[in-house]
Amino acid sequence: MGSSQVLTEVHLTSLPKLAEGKVRDLYSVDDKTLLFVASDRISAYDVVMKNGVPDKGALLTLQSVHWFKVLSEKIPGLKTHFLTTDVPAAVSPEEAKLIRNRSMQVRKLKVFPLEAIVRGYITGSAWKEYVAHGTVHGTPLPAGLKECEAIPGGPIYTPSTKAPLGQHDENISRARAAQIVGSRYAGRIEELALGIFGAGQEYAAERGIIIADTKFEFGLDEETDEVVLVDEVLTSDSSRMWPKDRYEPGRDQESFDKQFLRNWLTENGLKGKEGVEVPQDVLTATSQRYREVFRRLTGKTLEEALRG
Numbered sequence: 001m002g003s004s005q006v007l008t009e010v011h012l013t014s015l016p017k018l019a020e021g022k023v024r025d026l027y028s029v030d031d032k033t034l035l036f037v038a039s040d041r042i043s044a045y046d047v048v049m050k051n052g053v054p055d056k057g058a059l060l061t062l063q064s065v066h067w068f069k070v071l072s073e074k075i076p077g078l079k080t081h082f083l084t085t086d087v088p089a090a091v092s093p094e095e096a097k098l099i100r101n102r103s104m105q106v107r108k109l110k111v112f113p114l115e116a117i118v119r120g121y122i123t124g125s126a127w128k129e130y131v132a133h134g135t136v137h138g139t140p141l142p143a144g145l146k147e148c149e150a151i152p153g154g155p156i157y158t159p160s161t162k163a164p165l166g167q168h169d170e171n172i173s174r175a176r177a178a179q180i181v182g183s184r185y186a187g188r189i190e191e192l193a194l195g196i197f198g199a200g201q202e203y204a205a206e207r208g209i210i211i212a213d214t215k216f217e218f219g220l221d222e223e224t225d226e227v228v229l230v231d232e233v234l235t236s237d238s239s240r241m242w243p244k245d246r247y248e249p250g251r252d253q254e255s256f257d258k259q260f261l262r263n264w265l266t267e268n269g270l271k272g273k274e275g276v277e278v279p280q281d282v283l284t285a286t287s288q289r290y291r292e293v294f295r296r297l298t299g300k301t302l303e304e305a306l307r308g
Contacts, residue, residue, distance in 0.1 A: 008052040015035060058102045062302070062306075063297060065104060078196070079221065112227075114180065118155050121150055123148045174186070193216050200234045209242070240259060
């Protein structure tokens with residue numbers, strides 16, 4: 001069953017901790033393997049909230065695992081960093097119980113310092129830019145588009161830098177992305193990002209979900225020189241997802257993601273503020289959205305997935 005306990009801090013003594021992100025903590029298993037542990041922390045506008053969302057870590061982890069399987073079947077030659085959800089043997093039984101179903105072992109790779117963002121619909125910061133300048137990520141778009149309308153010609157790739165914790169990512173051109181990682185890797189990252197997004201959109205649409213935009217991260221397998229999909233993939237944290245049957249261009253959409261939290265922060269003058277304690281009803285509503293998209297995408301409730 002899902003746990004009513006909200007886990008916002010993870011302290012494993014069994015493994016060395018390498019890093020702590022907004023949501024995930026990273027531990028070293030061995031020279032070639034890392035352990036990702038997803039907490040129930042939630043961030044918005046690059047700030048982590050004081051309290052967390054019930055069961056969020058398990059929902060994000062198991063949804064990513066589902067996507068790694070689906071996408072590997074749909075995209076020939078796709079490589080991912082995912083290895084297993086088994087807890088490493090070195091982790092003590094007590095700590096293993098704490099992180100089970102919210103952790104995964106992954107391959108240790110050299111991560112490219114890019115956020116590979118793909119936008120299929122004009123919403124969020126893209127809509128604000130379009131209203132002001134008629135562009136998205138500096139690319140001119142036709143006049144007269146409505147908020148949340150599909151981008152004419154199909155999804156576009158709009159990379160950004162991957163900023164350290166507490167700093168803001170910076171939108172960059174594709175040419176700048178190529179300067180940062182090299183033109184060959186940049187081209188492969190763009191190709192994979194657009195391909196994965198398209199396959200994900202198609203799979204989600206069959207289940208009543210529109211994936212409006214998302215961000216991917218990629219790493220390099222230095223032994224094979226292959227670009228590999230890493231981090232989380234197509235979750236409610238990394239993507240905007242809307243119910244297909246309620247979609248209507250020209251307005252903000254109902255969502256299966258943390259847009260509900262973003263809207264609450266904005267409406268209450270708390271956008272970008274540190275130390276915000278989110279009301280329980282907002283956390284519960286956010287959790288319900290994460291649970292519903294999980295059920296639609298995987299065909300199981302969280303509880304059913306946890307029972308195996």
